Amino acid sequence: xxxxxxxxxKEGDSIEPxxxxxxxxxxxxxxxxxxxEDRLTFALDELPAExxxxxxxxxxxxxxxxxPVAYEAVSPLLARLPPGFHLFYTPGSDASINPxxxxxxxxxxxxxxxxxxxxxxxxxxxxxxxxTHQFYQPLPSLKAFxxxxxxxxxxxxxxxxxxSRLGSLTAASQLDLSYDTISHTLRxxxxxxxxxxxxxxxxxxxTIRTEIGILSQTSPKxxxxxxxxxxxxxxxxGQSTTPSPTLFSFPSRHxxxxxxxxxxxxxxxxxxxxxxxxxxxxxxxxxSPTEETCRLHGYxxxxxxxxxxxHQLNDPLFLSSKNLTAVRYITPGIDLEAPEYVTSTxxxxxxxxxxxxxxxxxxxxxxxxxxxxxxxxxxxTGYQKAEVPYPALFWACTAEExxxxxxxxxxxxxxxxxGLFGERTVFWHLNPSPADGKLVNTVKVPVLNLEKADxxxxxxxxxxxxxxxxxxxxxxxxxxxxxxxLGEDKKKKQ
Amino acid sequence: xxxxxxxxxxxxxxxxxSGASSLVTTFFDRPLPLYLSAAIFRLVFLLYGLWxxxxxPVKYTDIDYLVFTDAARFVSQxxxxxxxxxxxxxxxxxxxxLPTAHVTGxxxxxxxxxxxxxxxxxxxxxxxxxxxxxVLAKSMDAPRARxxxxxxxxxxxxxxxxxxxxxxxxxxxxxxxxxxxxLERRVTLAGLLLGFSxxxxxxxxxxxPAIVWWMDNERMxxxxxxxxxxxxxxxxxxxxxxxxxxxPRLQLALISLTTFSTLNIAMxxxxxxxxxxxxxxxxxxxxxxxxxxxxxxxxxYLSSSLPLSSSSSFRIEKLAFLPQLLLSTVFIPLxxxxxxxxxxxxAQTFAFVTFNxxxxxxxxxxxMVLLPLYLPQSSFVKNKKFGLAALVLWxxxxxxxxxxxxxxxFLGNSTYLPGLWLASLAxxxxxxxxxGVIIGDMR
Numbered sequence: 019x020x021x022x023x024x025x026x027x028k029e030g031d032s033i034e035p036x037x038x039x040x041x042x043x044x045x046x047x048x049x050x051x052x053x054x055e056d057r058l059t060f061a062l063d064e065l066p067a068e069x070x071x072x073x074x075x076x077x078x079x080x081x082x083x084x085x086p087v088a089y090e091a092v093s094p095l096l097a098r099l100p101p102g103f104h105l106f107y108t109p110g111s112d113a114s115i116n117p118x119x120x121x122x123x124x125x126x127x128x129x130x131x132x133x134x135x136x137x138x139x140x141x142x143x144x145x146x147x148x149x150t151h152q153f154y155q156p157l158p159s160l161k162a163f164x165x166x167x168x169x170x171x172x173x174x175x176x177x178x179x180x181x182s183r184l185g186s187l188t189a190a191s192q193l194d195l196s197y198d199t200i201s202h203t204l205r206x207x208x209x210x211x212x213x214x215x216x217x218x219x220x221x222x223x224x225t226i227r228t229e230i231g232i233l234s235q236t237s238p239k240x241x242x243x244x245x246x247x248x249x250x251x252x253x254x255x256g257q258s259t260t261p262s263p264t265l266f267s268f269p270s271r272h273x274x275x276x277x278x279x280x281x282x283x284x285x286x287x288x289x290x291x292x293x294x295x296x297x298x299x300x301x302x303x304x305x306s307p308t309e310e311t312c313r314l315h316g317y318x319x320x321x322x323x324x325x326x327x328x329h330q331l332n333d334p335l336f337l338s339s340k341n342l343t344a345v346r347y348i349t350p351g352i353d354l355e356a357p358e359y360v361t362s363t364x365x366x367x368x369x370x371x372x373x374x375x376x377x378x379x380x381x382x383x384x385x386x387x388x389x390x391x392x393x394x395x396x397x398x399t400g401y402q403k404a405e406v407p408y409p410a411l412f413w414a415c416t417a418e419e420x421x422x423x424x425x426x427x428x429x430x431x432x433x434x435x436x437g438l439f440g441e442r443t444v445f446w447h448l449n450p451s452p453a454d455g456k457l458v459n460t461v462k463v464p465v466l467n468l469e470k471a472d473x474x475x476x477x478x479x480x481x482x483x484x485x486x487x488x489x490x491x492x493x494x495x496x497x498x499x500x501x502x503x504l505g506e507d508k509k510k511k512q
Numbered sequence: 513x514x515x516x517x518x519x520x521x522x523x524x525x526x527x528x529x530s531g532a533s534s535l536v537t538t539f540f541d542r543p544l545p546l547y548l549s550a551a552i553f554r555l556v557f558l559l560y561g562l563w564x565x566x567x568x569p570v571k572y573t574d575i576d577y578l579v580f581t582d583a584a585r586f587v588s589q590x591x592x593x594x595x596x597x598x599x600x601x602x603x604x605x606x607x608x609x610l611p612t613a614h615v616t617g618x619x620x621x622x623x624x625x626x627x628x629x630x631x632x633x634x635x636x637x638x639x640x641x642x643x644x645x646x647v648l649a650k651s652m653d654a655p656r657a658r659x660x661x662x663x664x665x666x667x668x669x670x671x672x673x674x675x676x677x678x679x680x681x682x683x684x685x686x687x688x689x690x691x692x693x694x695l696e697r698r699v700t701l702a703g704l705l706l707g708f709s710x711x712x713x714x715x716x717x718x719x720x721p722a723i724v725w726w727m728d729n730e731r732m733x734x735x736x737x738x739x740x741x742x743x744x745x746x747x748x749x750x751x752x753x754x755x756x757x758x759x760p761r762l763q764l765a766l767i768s769l770t771t772f773s774t775l776n777i778a779m780x781x782x783x784x785x786x787x788x789x790x791x792x793x794x795x796x797x798x799x800x801x802x803x804x805x806x807x808x809x810x811x812x813y814l815s816s817s818l819p820l821s822s823s824s825s826f827r828i829e830k831l832a833f834l835p836q837l838l839l840s841t842v843f844i845p846l847x848x849x850x851x852x853x854x855x856x857x858x859a860q861t862f863a864f865v866t867f868n869x870x871x872x873x874x875x876x877x878x879x880m881v882l883l884p885l886y887l888p889q890s891s892f893v894k895n896k897k898f899g900l901a902a903l904v905l906w907x908x909x910x911x912x913x914x915x916x917x918x919x920x921x922f923l924g925n926s927t928y929l930p931g932l933w934l935a936s937l938a939x940x941x942x943x944x945x946x947x948g949v950i951i952g953d954m955r
Contacts, residue, residue, distance in 0.1 A: 286922065286923045286924050287924050288920070288921050288922040288923055288924040289920065289921045289922075289924070290921070290922075329575070329578060329582075333569075333571070335566075335567075335568070335569050336569040336571075339569035340569075351597070353597075354597065354598060355598070355802070356799075357799065357801050357816065357817070359816075359817055360799070360816075393801050393802065393813065393817075395817040396813070396814060396817055400926030400928070400929075401926055462924060463924075464920055464924050464925060464926035464927070464928070465926060465928070466810065466813055466814060466817075466926075466928040466929060467926055467928065467929045470929040470930060471810075471814055471929060474810050474811050474814055474929070474933065475811055475814075477937070478807055478808060478810070478811045478933075478937070481807060481937045481940060481941065482807055482808075482832075482835060482867070482940070483835075484944075485807075485835075485866075485867075485940060485941065485943075485944035486835040486838075486839065486867070486944075488944050488945070488948050489839055489843075489863065489944060489947055489948055489951065490839075490843065491948075492947075492948040492949075492951040492952050493843050493844065493847045493848075493951055495951075495952060495955065496847050496848065496851075496951060496952070496954055496955050497847055499955040500851075500955070
C-alpha cells in the first residue's frame with residue numbers, strides 16, 4: 019500500500035521549505051489556497067476478499083465520481099466530466115461477473131443491477147484505449163462511500179486520523195477508482211477543490227509509505243509548447259524531515275482553455291426541453307500550439323429520464339441553426355419511445371461538436387441541444403423532477419505528430435470522451451460556472467396526477483360501454499327496420 | 513337559376529354559386545381537368561416541401577419518411593430494413609422505396625430520387641381517387657361521381673399527408689382497389705389485394721367478413737336459379753352453413769390466406785425474427801402510453817406505470833379489443849354489408865379507429881378514402897346544417913384535445929387529468945355519434 023498526497027497551488031504561488039514541519043507521522047504547515055489530491059495505491063493482495071474476488075474477474079474497472087457542486091480546478095488537475103457516478107468497465111473472461119452489488123454497497127447506487135441490464139456498450143473499434151461498457155447515474159454525495167471506505171480501511175485500533183481523513187471525502191469534488199489487469203493494482207484518487215486549507219497531512223496507517231508534494235505550475239523558458247512545468251517541494255514521511263525542491267515538466271492531456279460556460283434549459287421545457295449552452299468565447303485556446311487543429315466539443319451523460327434523438331441531430335441545416343456541427347458519438351440503440359419506468363439501461367452518452375460563430379471578437383455565444391423527455395411515473399402533484407448534469411466542454415486539439423503523454427504523474431484517463439478521440443488529442447477545458455453553483459439542471463416534467471386518477475378506469479370504461487351500446491342500438495334499429503321493410507315488401511307482393 | 517328540385521338526389525357539394533356553376537360543370541364533364549389539377553396540386557405541395565426542407569430547420573418531410581428511406585438504404589446495402597430502429601413495416605415498403613437510396617452524385621437528380629417515395633404515394637392518391645370515381649359511377653353519372661371523388665382528390669389534408677411522405681396513401685389505393693375488385697366480382701384479384709393489404713398494415717382484415725358476407729349467391733351468380741326459392745320452409749342450420757360456403761367465398765378465403773401467408777413466410781425466411789417482432793408482435797407488446805386521441809390513453813399510461821404485481825385490480829384496457837372487434841368485424845358487417853358494402857366498410861373502419869387503443873390523425877385517412885362513397889346517400893349531405901354541425905363537433909372536439917396536448921407537450925403543464933382525458937372522451941363520444949348516424953342511414 020502506498021500513498022501520495024499533493025497540494026497544488028496556482029502558478030506563481032510557492033512556499034518556503036522552512037515553513038513546513040515534517041516528522042514520521044505527518045506534515046504541518048501554514049494555511050494556503052490549494053487543491054489537494056490524495057492517491058492510495060493497493061496491491062490486489064492488500065484488498066478485502068470480496069473486492070479482490072471481483073477485481074480478479076474483471077479486465078478494467080474505472081469509477082469516476084464528480085461532485086454536483088461547482089468547483090475550481092488548478093493545472094494540471096484539470097480533467098472534467100459531467101457530475102455524478104461514472105463507470106467504465108471491461109469484463110474479464112468470465113462475463114457473468116457482476117460488479118453492481120459491490121458498487122451499489124460502496125457508493126449507495128440505486129440503478130445498477132447488472133452489466134447486461136444497466137450498462138451500455140462502447141465502441142472498441144475506434145481506439146484500443148477504450149473500455150467496452152459504460153454506466154452512469156446521478157450521485158450527489160460520497161457519504162455512502164466515505165462510510166464504506168472507513169469500514170474497510172480503518173479497522174479497530176487505527177489512528178483517529180484514519181477515520182477523520184476518510185470522513186473528509188464528503189467534501190471532495192472528484193473521486194477515481196481505477197483497476198486494470200496490466201497494473202494489477204487498485205488506485206483510489208480523491209481531489210478536493212481549490213480552497214484555503216492548512217498544509218497538513220497525517221498517516222492513514224504507520225505501515226503505509228506516504229509521499230507528500232507541495233507544487234505549483236511554472237513556465238520556464240525551456241518548456242515545449244505542449245508541455246507544462248511543475249516546481250515545488252517533495253518529501254517522503256519517515257525518510258527525511260526536510261522537503262527537497264523539485265522541478266520537472268511533462269506533456270499534459272488536460273489543459274485550461276481560460277473560457278467558461280453555463281448550461282440551462284430554455285423555458286418552457288414541455289416534453290422536449292432544449293439545453294442552452296452559453297459560452298464565453300468562440301475562439302480556440304490561445305496557448306494551443308498553432309500547428310494543432312482544434313474543435314469545440316460537448317460531452318453529455320444523459321440519465322434515462324431524457325434522451326437525444328440521433329435522427330433529429332442528423333440534418334446539417336437543423337444542426338447549424340442550433341450552432342452545432344455534428345454528432346461525433348451517441349450511445350447506440352437508444353429506445354426512442356419507451357417510458358422511463360420500463361427502461362433498464364442507464365441512459366445515453368453524447369459527444370457533440372459545436373459550431374462557434376466565425377466572428378473574431380470574443381463575444382459570448384450560445385448553442386442549443388434539443389432533448390426529449392421520457393414518460394415518468396405518475397405522481398401526487400402531477401409533476402416529477404428530472405436532473406440533468408452539466409456536460410464537459412472542451413476544445414479537442416490534435417497535433418499531426420507529437421507525444422502520447424508519457425510520464426505525467428497526474429494523468430487522468432478513462433473519462434469517457436478520451437476513448438472517442440485519438441491518443442494524441444489534448445483537451446482544453448472550459449470552466450463550468452453556473453449562477454447557482456450547481457452543476458445540475460432540473461427539469462419539471464408533467465406527469466399524470468394520481469390525486470385525480472381515482473375515477474379514470476371506471477369513467478373510461480363507462481364511456482366506452484355507452485358508446486358501444488349506442489352503436490349497437492343503431493345497428494338494432496337497422497335490423498328492425500329491415501325486417502319491417504321485408505314484411506312490407508311481402509305484403510305488396512301478396 | 514335554381515336547380516330542379518324533387519329529384520330526391522342530394523345536392524353535390526361545391527355548387528353553391530350559380531355564376532360558377534357552368535364552369536364547375538365543365539370542370540367535371542371530362543376527367544382530365546380534375547386529375548390534372550389533383551396532380552398539379554400535389555406537385556406544388558411536393559416542390560414547396562423540397563424548398564422548406566432545404567431552407568428551414570423545421571422540416572416538411574414526415575419523420576416516418578426518413579424511417580422508410582433509411583430502411584431502404586439498409587436494403588440497398590444488402591442489409592435488413594429492421595436495422596433502422598422504429599421501422600415497423602413490411603420489408604415490401606422498403607423494397608418499393610429502393611430508388612430513394614440511389615445516389616448519382618448530381619444534387620438535383622439525387623433529390624429527385626430521394627423524393628421517389630413521395631411521388632409514389634401521391635400517385636397512389638390519384639389512383640385511389642380514380643377508383644373512387646369508378647365505384648361511384650356504378651350508381652350515378654360520371655361527372656357527379658367525379659364531384660364526389662373531389663373530396664378525396666383535392667383534399668389538402670390528403671395531399672399534405674402523402675407529399676410529406678406518409679405511406680397511408682398506399683393503403684388508400686389498396687382498399688379502394690379491393691372494394692372495386694369485389695364489386696366487379698373479380699374474386700382472384702380481391703383475394704390477392706386482401707391478403708396483401710393485411711400483410712401491409714393488418715387492419716384491412718376487418719373488411720374480410722363484410723366482403724365474405726356480401727358475396728352471396730344472389731350477387732355472385734345472379735342469373736342462376738336460387739336454390740332457396742324451391743321451398744318456403746326455412747332451411748336447416750346445416751343446410752344454411754352449406755349454402756353459405758360458396759365457391760367464390762372459398763376462392764376468396766383461399767387466395768387471400770395464401771397471399772398473406774406466402775408473403776409472411778417469405779419475409780420471415782429473409783429477415784427472420786426482427787420481421788415478426790417489428791411488424792406484428794410489436795403491436796401486442798407495445799405500451800401505448802404516449803398521449804393520443806384514444807379514450808383508453810390515460811388509463812393505459814396509468815396502468816403501464818404500475819408494477820405488474822398490482823395487476824390484480826380489474827383493467828378495462830385488457831378488454832379494449834372486445835368492443836372494437838365485435839363492432840368492426842361482426843356486428844357492423846353482419847347488419848350492413850349486404851345493404852351497402854362501401855358504407856359498411858366505412859363504418860367498420862370508423863369503429864376500428866374510434867375504439868382503437870391508439871389513435872393518431874393519420875388513422876383518419878383510413879376512413880376518409882371511403883367517405884365519398886357514403887356521402888351521396890348520407891343525412892349529412894341531405895341536411896346540410898346537420899352535416900355542418902357534425903363536422904364542427906368533430907373539429908371542435910379534436911381542437912380541444914390538440915389544445916390540451918399543446919399545453920402538455922410544449923408548455924409542460926400537466927394536462928393529462930382532467931383536460932386531455934376529458935377531451936379524448938368527448939372526441940370518442942362525437943365519433944360514436946357520427947358512427948351511429950352513418951349506420952342509421954342504412955335503414
